[in-house]
Amino acid sequence: MNYFSSDFKLGILGGGQLGKMLLTETRKFDIQTYVLDPSDDAPCKIGSNKFFLGDLNDFDTVYQFGKQVDVLTFEIEHVNVEALEKLEAEGVKVYPSPKTLKQIQNKGIQKDFYTDKDIPTAPYKRFESLTDLKLAVETEEIDMPFVWKSTQFGYDGNGVKVIRNAESFIGLPDVQCIAELMVPFKNELAVIVARSPSGEIKTYPVVEMEFHPEANQVEYVICPARIDDAVAEKARALALKVSEHFNHVGLLAVEMFQTEDDDILINEVAPRPHNSGHYSIEASYTSQFEQHLRAILNLPLGNTDSKAAGIMVNLVGAEGYSGNVVYENIEKILGQDGVTPHIYGKKQTRPFRKMGHVTIVNEDINIARKIAEDVKNSIRVISIQ
Amino acid sequence: MNYFSSDFKLGILGGGQLGKMLLTETRKFDIQTYVLDPSDDAPCKIGSNKFFLGDLNDFDTVYQFGKQVDVLTFEIEHVNVEALEKLEAEGVKVYPSPKTLKQIQNKGIQKDFYTDKDIPTAPYKRFESLTDLKLAVETEEIDMPFVWKSTQFGYDGNGVKVIRNAESFIGLPDVQCIAELMVPFKNELAVIVARSPSGEIKTYPVVEMEFHPEANQVEYVICPARIDDAVAEKARALALKVSEHFNHVGLLAVEMFQTEDDDILINEVAPRPHNSGHYSIEASYTSQFEQHLRAILNLPLGNTDSKAAGIMVNLVGAEGYSGNVVYENIEKILGQDGVTPHIYGKKQTRPFRKMGHVTIVNEDINIARKIAEDVKNSIRVISIQ
Incomplete structure (x- = not known):
């Protein structure tokens, strides 16, 4: 495959700073890039060969974007996985694969994966909602303190909180989560x-x-x-x-x-x-x-x-x-x-x-x-x- | 002066590889760039904030381009110096200065500069044309072999030739030049x-x-x-x-x-x-x-x-x-x-x-x-x- 100064196209889902720093390398190698991001101010607007404005979680937007490129990658995990699966099935090279992404996007599934593969990780329990977790605390099924983690959409410290007492729950969203033992x-x-x-x-x-x-x-x-x-x-x-x-x-x-x-x-x-x-x-x-x-x-x-x-x-x-x-x-x-x-x-x-x-x-x-x-x-x- | 993610504009005359590698740095610092180049295929078309198509040797083109930026630099020496002089006089910061550029653009002037400042350089003679140089060879004013250099527009080995005998002159342009002693x-x-x-x-x-x-x-x-x-x-x-x-x-x-x-x-x-x-x-x-x-x-x-x-x-x-x-x-x-x-x-x-x-x-x-x-x-x- 001839990537350099050729017609080859690399698609990147997400146009933030990680994409921007990746574009430094694609420019260095003169590899053509298409970037999709929801913001018109995205750091990747400059430096990409073609910039597309659109929702990373919308199936059609991601699918139509992906159909135009030879290899598709992402700089953010919160993208429409179903579109990636369809693209992969239709021959677009999606790296990392939708399968890998699914294992990682949900922290509960990720933790189960480690347990399953005998990879050491802090002990945890999964809950379908904050309500369920609170009930488990009330019934002393789990003890405080512990670390609450939203299973999805957390980044840079969002979606993670140390729960020391009942007041710590205030303000947390009622979403799927895990409670993880605080390991010193x-x-x-x-x-x-x-x-x-x-x-x-x-x-x-x-x-x-x-x-x-x-x-x-x-x-x-x-x-x-x-x-x-x-x-x-x-x-x-x-x-x-x-x-x-x-x-x-x-x-x-x-x-x-x-x-x-x-x-x-x-x-x-x-x-x-x-x-x-x-x-x-x-x-x-x-x-x-x-x-x-x-x-x-x-x-x-x-x-x-x-x-x-x-x-x-x-x-x-x-x-x-x-x-x-x-x-x-x-x-x-x-x-x-x-x-x-x-x-x-x-x-x-x-x-x-x-x-x-x-x-x-x-x-x-x-x-x-x-x-x-x-x-x-x-x-x-x-x-x- | 606030350069980073601000309204400050850096102008670059020339959009070739040197400009392209400079853009890696302006992107890293998020400094706005305007680039002027005569080719629509210029490597700087991607990575600059704004790309202008135009003749680098045309006074008006360079002047109008320069009026839009705060600091003006170049990645190629063959640009309209008169426009740079006018821009500098009107308050645009031009770096390197038109004065420096003039001293360097013409290899004859550059050599005289070294002689004048007592900076060691290979002995040379200046000629207004190839015709004059040939005459000097015929009258044995200078001896072969020597290095012929066009005083202007030479780059990457163009405009430089070792003259060993009369045949070496074939194909050389009848332009201002210098004859330089071959120093081992x-x-x-x-x-x-x-x-x-x-x-x-x-x-x-x-x-x-x-x-x-x-x-x-x-x-x-x-x-x-x-x-x-x-x-x-x-x-x-x-x-x-x-x-x-x-x-x-x-x-x-x-x-x-x-x-x-x-x-x-x-x-x-x-x-x-x-x-x-x-x-x-x-x-x-x-x-x-x-x-x-x-x-x-x-x-x-x-x-x-x-x-x-x-x-x-x-x-x-x-x-x-x-x-x-x-x-x-x-x-x-x-x-x-x-x-x-x-x-x-x-x-x-x-x-x-x-x-x-x-x-x-x-x-x-x-x-x-x-x-x-x-x-x-x-x-x-x-x-x-």
Whole structure:
């Protein structure tokens, strides 16, 4: 197949920042792209060969879009799976497959999958509604505290809440959910696995994640994780096992917990480029976006090693600001060694909205960590009137 | 000045591969761009916010285009300088300045500039026409062999020829030119210097260039150059001296010769991102394209050090092939560690046309050099019917 400067067309469902960073790679390779997104302001409007405005959850819209392309991928999981299934049945290559997507879209099904495959994960129970869950608490079938997770449509900390007492339930939607045991852990880790249709598999190094306590969004992603080699090896092996069981094509971001006893538990996975892999654009021999492209096009996978240590800081909207975005002190952070801001191109900021990220690369991870803290303390995503 | 996700507009004259790689950086920072190019197929048509079709040498076209932007830069030197002068006089920031451009556009003026500033360069004589030059040869005012160079519009080896005897003159245009003494040299070197309006200056490491003997196009660019530290230091210092004398804003690519006696002579300069700096996209902490952007926007300059050794191989059209391009064996080279092809997006190949480049990065420069040779011997830019 001739992908480069040819008539070949790659379709991407979703035109947000993940799509935008994927377009950097399709432009580099001169691979034609069609993008579908519901927003006329989508970051992918520029950089795609053709941009289509439409609902990602509408069967006809997704189906008609998919019929025009040779390979179809997505940068967001909440898309119409039935349309993907029909497209796949009619010969469009859909990567990751609708089957993989269905296993992942619903966190309840995802958890059952791990149990079924003997993959360690925190103990949980599934409930058809919040009402059912409350009843289970009342009848002492389950004990507080626990973690409530909506089985669908959760992202960036939405759809996840620690339930400590009856008041914690206030404001939660009455939807299908799981209650997960709170496992005390030392670290949140992640490994990105790439797999191509021919079965070639490569894993990226283990990264360490620090979350913002309130927004429940990642604050720092540190590569490599500052953990024992043996623990890193265990995490990488488990991620590989998960990948093999999903039998996915493209990237699989595997989020894990390192318990107090150095056990590794699977938290959840995402079948696409992931926030925990953004560091790879500057730090890795092959960025996760190029790797996703290589994987879904069945090209040889690239080297996943790092050229330098990398730390990623998310740029989220500051509290108290909504409106036209300004990146305060961005000039200041550009004056530090190895600092690269990525601005997603959303014109409007609001509290905790993901507006961009900053990567810090350095030979010495401790220097990188210091600079990262300085970056985090300097730059603010605010608004002007 | 707020550049990021704002109403600020950067204008770029020229929409070729250099512009395309610059757009990767403007997209990363979400800086609005307007691009002017005479070709409707220009690589910058995708990735720019607004693309304008027009003649870069037409005063009115360039002037009207320039009036719409806040900062104006170029990716090709052959643009209408008078329009730039008028725009600058009317308050548009033009970087590099029309003054710098005039000093560089004409190789005769450029050589005189070096002589004037006491910057070592190969001895030369200027001639108003080929006729005058031939006369000088006949009257033995100058001796063969020497290097004929057209003073204007030469690029990628066009406009340069070694004159060994009277027959060498056949086919040369009757234009203003210089005759330059052939100085025996060990190496061709280059250093990229970045300078911002505030006067901040940074130099990239010295790279070593190998030319294709026939096409006179660069075949490998190797960073760092495999030369003595003392020679590298001398080359870097000379590049800095040249930069200071030009007093330019943006990048200045300084090409040099290392003579048999380890003297460094200036060959020529280009006031823009340059083929000799393409390795920096993968190998440097700051790519030359991001650096050019930082410089012309008066942002702090980034770290010019390398994360790994880098080697660049140009992808030029194979002899005997013209038409719709195919990159033969590109899958094969993608299977090697640290190999990144950049495909410029020109649909039609022809012999020696610059169609793309490949970067090879590795901790070990000798391994990178081996892989580079394998890449060069594997990939072919051919055409299909």
